[in-house]
Amino acid sequence: MPYHAPVDDFSFLFDHVVDFAQVQATERFSEATSDVTQAILTEAGKLCDEVLAPLQRPGDLHPARLENGVVRTSPGYAEGWKAIAEGGWVGIAADPEFGGMGLPMTLTSAVNEMMSGACLSLQLAPLMSQGQIEALEHHASDEIKALYLPKLIAGEWTGTMNLTEPQAGSDVGALSTKAEDQGDGTYAITGQKIYISWGDHDVAENVCHLVLARLPGAPAGTRGISLFLVPKFIPDAEGNPGQRNGVSVVSLEHKIGLHGSPTAVMQYDGATGWLVGPEQGGMAAMFTMMNNARLGVGGQGIGVAEGAYQHALAYAQERKQGKTAVDGGTGTILDHADVRRMLMTMKADIFAARAIALSCAMAIDMAHATGAAEWDARAAFLTPIAKAFGTETGMDVAETGVQVHGGMGFIEETGAAQFSRDVRVTAIYEGTNGIQAMDLVARKMMDGGEAAARLLDEIEACAEEARSHLPDLAEPVWQASESLREVTEWLVAQQDMTTRFAGAVPFLRAFARVLGGYLHLKAALADQGGAREALARFYIKRLLPEHVGLLAHAQAGAEGLYSLSPDELAA
Numbered sequence: 001m002p003y004h005a006p007v008d009d010f011s012f013l014f015d016h017v018v019d020f021a022q023v024q025a026t027e028r029f030s031e032a033t034s035d036v037t038q039a040i041l042t043e044a045g046k047l048c049d050e051v052l053a054p055l056q057r058p059g060d061l062h063p064a065r066l067e068n069g070v071v072r073t074s075p076g077y078a079e080g081w082k083a084i085a086e087g088g089w090v091g092i093a094a095d096p097e098f099g100g101m102g103l104p105m106t107l108t109s110a111v112n113e114m115m116s117g118a119c120l121s122l123q124l125a126p127l128m129s130q131g132q133i134e135a136l137e138h139h140a141s142d143e144i145k146a147l148y149l150p151k152l153i154a155g156e157w158t159g160t161m162n163l164t165e166p167q168a169g170s171d172v173g174a175l176s177t178k179a180e181d182q183g184d185g186t187y188a189i190t191g192q193k194i195y196i197s198w199g200d201h202d203v204a205e206n207v208c209h210l211v212l213a214r215l216p217g218a219p220a221g222t223r224g225i226s227l228f229l230v231p232k233f234i235p236d237a238e239g240n241p242g243q244r245n246g247v248s249v250v251s252l253e254h255k256i257g258l259h260g261s262p263t264a265v266m267q268y269d270g271a272t273g274w275l276v277g278p279e280q281g282g283m284a285a286m287f288t289m290m291n292n293a294r295l296g297v298g299g300q301g302i303g304v305a306e307g308a309y310q311h312a313l314a315y316a317q318e319r320k321q322g323k324t325a326v327d328g329g330t331g332t333i334l335d336h337a338d339v340r341r342m343l344m345t346m347k348a349d350i351f352a353a354r355a356i357a358l359s360c361a362m363a364i365d366m367a368h369a370t371g372a373a374e375w376d377a378r379a380a381f382l383t384p385i386a387k388a389f390g391t392e393t394g395m396d397v398a399e400t401g402v403q404v405h406g407g408m409g410f411i412e413e414t415g416a417a418q419f420s421r422d423v424r425v426t427a428i429y430e431g432t433n434g435i436q437a438m439d440l441v442a443r444k445m446m447d448g449g450e451a452a453a454r455l456l457d458e459i460e461a462c463a464e465e466a467r468s469h470l471p472d473l474a475e476p477v478w479q480a481s482e483s484l485r486e487v488t489e490w491l492v493a494q495q496d497m498t499t500r501f502a503g504a505v506p507f508l509r510a511f512a513r514v515l516g517g518y519l520h521l522k523a524a525l526a527d528q529g530g531a532r533e534a535l536a537r538f539y540i541k542r543l544l545p546e547h548v549g550l551l552a553h554a555q556a557g558a559e560g561l562y563s564l565s566p567d568e569l570a571a
Contacts, residue, residue: 059260085155
């Protein structure tokens with residue numbers, strides 16, 4: 001079965017679960033009417049089904065390659081990129097002043113997720129450009145905006161972010177790339193960056209790199225970092241790609257997945273760059289790009305999960321093996337209880353992760369449209385959960401998809417394993433999921449747990465409303481929320497960060513589990529007696545109870561983690 005974009009699922013979520021009407025009611029996003037939203041989802045779905053999905057396997061089987069200093073992309077990728085660019089999908093959320101659509105992040109997230117499900121390797125290219133567009137919109141000079149934004153939004157040029165160095169992974173402050181003022185408004189950038197997604201290619205005219213570097217005399221650590229825009233080709237007087245800049249590709253990484261996405265080691269040898277934002281303001285500017293990129297990466301995980309689920313379901317509907325006592329069964333492995341367990345778990349978790357991601361995007365939109373601090377705090381709180389749970393769902397569903405295929409899942413020709421290989425990195429890049437969890441229990445709790453408490457109040461209000469309609473679903477959601485509230489309050493009271501960090505990952509997953517129960521409950525209320533109530537019933541009765549063990553783990557503290565010495569660990 002080929003990939004089919006889940007347009008109907010997004011429409012239901014917008015109308016009944018994430019309350020997208022609030023976004024549409026704002027002056028800023030008033031043009032994102034229901035008709036416009038449905039048209040965008042439908043057209044994006046067609047692009048994904050008809051253009052991008054057929055590129056999934058060719059990108060895996062025929063990876064991007066470096067030939068004589070030139071990166072050649074996978075078969076069909078240039079045409080795929082052209083379709084994305086000409087459709088305006090790169091600039092869906094960008095400022096209309098520079099050619100963007102100016103549409104909400106909620107809608108952008110839905111489109112990006114569908115593209116990820118169709119072909120993640122290619123979707124990385126517009127995602128990188130979108131992040132750069134946002135960073136330039138917020139921090140670049142008017143001259144840079146006028147020159148670069150129309151090109152990036154139109155897809156004539158593409159963007160990257162350059163943070164990581166061989167000695168500076170998650171510890172960005174340890175970077176050594178240097179920038180020197182050349183006295184003419186430009187800077188000479190020298191250093192090496194690794195893991196640069198779409199660092200070079202042949203699908204667009206120019207590649208524009210956002211590079212973190214340190215000026216002479218700047219303080220050590222992240223406080224001394226500045227951000228620079230370094231194009232592959234320096235624009236000429238007419239704004240067209242001109243002289244080749246001092247930037248080159250050393251090599252392309254050989255990866256377990258995402259073969260169609262060229263991941264480059266980039267070398268900067270006195271390359272000409274322009275400062276973006278103030279000196280030593282690099283991390284603030286880059287985080288503008290990274291925060292929404294984290295939501296985007298969560299969507300990548302969910303998109304791959306959708307693709308893997310559809311692939312596994314199609315196989316289960318055709319594969320005949322063994323007999324069951326199911327009356328009126330299909331005669332395929334779909335009749336087996338354990339196969340049903342796997343498929344139901346996949347579908348239920350995809351819905352929960354998707355609803356969490358869209359709730360986060362909706363909070364971002366409301367913060368932008370209203371300027372309300374409460375919406376901003378909600379968006380910030382949900383971002384690490386959306387990223388971590390979305391990518392973990394991608395990994396879990398893709399792995400389960402291999403299991404549904406049985407022995408054929410281990411055979412590459414079925415394509416089941418590609419989903420698992422491709423999605424694995426999403427839990428690592430844009431901040432590992434462990435870092436997301438640490439951010440949640442530290443920085444996101446600096447408000448004393450207020451943002452978390454407001455979410456829990458909302459969950460319990462929904463559960464109270466549901467008691468008269470679906471009491472057997474409302475009660476466990478309410479109880480789970482109360483348990484989560486108790487542990488959140490305990491966590492806030494812990495001043496020792498090592499204690500918080502020791503339970504950060506299970507705490508984040510517990511929060512996601514409870515949010516998932518709440519959002520499934522909202523879906524059930526809107527579709528009582530229907531398929532969505534049945535799916536909610538599965539999630540709430542069978543998956544939500546996992547929060548109990550996760551919260552116990554979260555409260556176990558750090559002592560047990562250090563009970564074995566390094567020598568004992570190695571014994």
